[in-house]
Amino acid sequence: MNPFSLRVTRTRPAATFATAALARSLRAAGRDVISLAIGEPDFPTPNHVIEAAHKAALDGQTRYPPIAGTEALRCAVARKFGRDQGLKVAPTDVLVTNGGKQAIFDAVMAVVEQGDEVVIPAPCWAGYIQVVEFAGGSPIFVPCPAENGFRLSASDLSAAIGPRSKLLLLNFPNNPSGAVADAAMLRDIAEVLRKHPQLRVVSDDIYEHLVFDGLCKTLAAEAPDLSDRILTMSGVSKSYAMTGWRLGFCTGPRDWLDGMLVVQGSSTAGVSTISQAAAVAALDGPQDILEERRAVYHQRSIRVVDALARAPGLSCSPPQGAFYAFPSVKGLLGRRTPRGRLLVNDEDFAGALLEEALVATVPGTAFAMSGHIRLSTAAADMDLDIACSRIVDFCKALV
Template identity: 85%
Template sequence: MNPLSSRVTRTRPAATFATAALARSLRAAGHDVISLAIGEPDFPTPPHVIEAAHQAAIDGQTRYPPIVGTDALRGAVARKFARDQGLQVAPADVLITNGGKQAIFDAVMAVADEGDEVIIPTPCWSGYIQVVEFAGARPVFVPCPAESGFLLSAPALEASVGARSKLLLLSYPNNPSGAVADIGMLDGIADVLRKHPQLRVISDDIYEHLVFDGVYTTLAARAPDLADRILTMSGVSKSYAMTGWRLGFCTGPRDWLDGMTVVQGSSTAGVSTISQ
């Protein structure tokens, strides 16, 4: 029998979904289980969202969508980035993805080659490791202990940068620690990035609206001179309890977005028109 590809065999299974399945089976067996596996909001999708999707289906919005997303949604997301992140971007600089995870997958696959290194502060979401391994890159973990508030320090980042470093994968507000990046941390990271022009950044801001202490800001807003190396992504899963609708979005430099569009066009193509 022919073996499976190395892409599959070197990539570990999705740990969050395996843990969630175990929690469900334990509940079904009568155990009182609190699952911390998946970031699933504890409220339903808002009724006006469901009604809008219903109306979209009635109106015939059921055909193939553009790979990059509909013009209407890309425009709305551009306005959202201006309002919430302070980023002035054109609709043409927005890519709509099948959930936030596809934005990360597309972004890593577009720039990371076999043997490249992707810097990941820990604790981290296990999905990052899965994507990096699938791409054939090597995850480089940088511990961010509780004593530091789970924040990435500039010296720790500097020490992790090597000759094959290609990407830094940031997650603030952080999953799973809940830490919120402060201005000092972001400015320190920006200073390190200025010394290493080969290093790009994925800023995973999916938890941007779940902030209970501190003030949310994002790296691209603090370091506009690095905008040509930063991809900022978010989505509706956490803020609007739409995890099953699979709708994410991102903005960044045009060359990176073009590469991500090639990746997305080679896999899922566009996002459900009804979700959009």
């Protein structure tokens, strides 16, 4: 008899963290591994943000926080949604969460019942699959292949929606592909949604400040008539290099937020008051670092795509945003490594690349699109150059 619940046994661990852990263990054993497995900025948290957190602690802001977030941060988030995404948001319509992932968890758990379908454009962040399976839902993937720019086709979305479809998880700029949604694409998606009033949407805009050409477009702003069905979420982790502060936030229809508040109150309750004070400083403070760091990520993306172009059999579409590259390795499957390992699929490729070339990446299978690998470009130029050189040499050595 299994002593654990079905929700635990049916939920798969995230391959990104497993790969990163293996890379750390190899480094601890003295291997010169370069890990590009985790999407984490290598920049420091801004000094004024750290100072705000320190001051909050000294001022005694160390007690239990409100479950929905402090008034100061909810006001700052409301201003941010207006400034960056053109949404009219009241502070009372903001929920602060323990990282962006909890916003998604709260949203899914609040509406998805056992057997409900959740429509997910693929490739997708592996965390979506985890949360949907944990809730008892069934992920329904809509392929967005490289030949279509990894963008979501309205016709493909329409074909994927069925009578049990409950939720659409939308993520642009996309992890892992770096694809970006323009206004036309979002308007086409909105037309499909108008025909399916039962379908709610989570718009995951966590990479909103990492669009390389132009500004991030969000669904709620392009289709305000659907705002009673759209949850828009973001956070400070990627934009302000605050992954360890665990601070996300979202806005959406009142009834959905109320349901999410029940989920959050039953699990983690409120977010660290110190992190919330830091987030206020990030959102209300100087914003010039956003453009500066966006430009660096863009140059790194170009650097990696140009370097990988030298790898025979590997194909990499230029990302339009975020900080990942998602090259196809399909042209290299069926070959063998110098140590004799047969590369049957992308998991074999990523495994051999780590073991034999000492570069940690994540197989595309983890993101619901096989035949690819994902590598993070949020790393120092020297590390990216060495890693890409190793990948090129690895590909050249295959027979």
